[in-house]
Amino acid sequence: MRELKLRNETRNLFIAGVSLVKMASPMQKAFCVLEFNKCRSVITVQRRFRQFYNQEPPNANNIRRWHRMFEETGCLCNGKTSGRPRVSEENVERIRRTYERSPRKSIYEGSRELQMPQKTVWRVLRKRLKMKPYVIQLVQQLKQEDYGKRMNYATFMQESMEDETMADRLSFSDESTFHISGKVNRYNSRIWGSEKPSTVIEHERDSAKVNVFCAISSRKLYGPFFFSERSVT
Secondary structure, three states: OHHHHHHHHHHHHHHHHHHOOOOOOHHHHHHHHHHHHHHOOHHHHHHHHHHHHOOOOOOHHHHHHHHHHHHHHOOOOOOOOOOOOOOOHHHHHHHHHHHHHOOOOOHHHHHHHHOOOHHHHHHHHHHHOOOEEEEOOOOOOOOHHHHHHHHHHHHHHHHHOOOOOOHHHOEEEEEEEEEOOOOOOHHHOEEEEOOOOOOOOOOOOOOOEEEEEEEEEOOOEEEEEEEOOOOOO
């Protein structure tokens, strides 16, 4: 019983200690923001805070949050704002003009050019300007006569699969081209816009490249084979 009572008293002191933690004043928040902007080290800021104010410093999350808030809004105020947007209309217009002029620009590139945090640029593009990052997709151009050929081939394959030995006689192949001179990876490219764009990608023809061919059937794997010619078909 005595041990239980001691534990309860310790718990009450802990709870009371938490409830009596003093909130950081605006001056102390400003001190943390300025020091963090100088050294970019939370531990150094806490050490300097302890030396200057002779009290326990704020935790690392609060220091980073205050610094991020000051960068995005220019203010360390709490509570409800006056209703004005966090990012000024002037900066929103700068971001809009930048991505209308260069819709393929990445968030990182836009952040460096505009001298704004990446999160701010992304939030303005998505929330304020209602723009989306569209992925480039390559599709095969179909001519009018190709649609009938596709239907005839699909019908032929459907009828052929009634033969039980047909699957064993099928081979599936594919090839991929690796450009030695370098080529933009469309999977890492985005086009920012409010509507889905319809764009044409120009590329250099007959540039130095290597083709890789591979095929597979129900019995074995063929390849891979490497060719320096334009195509293996």
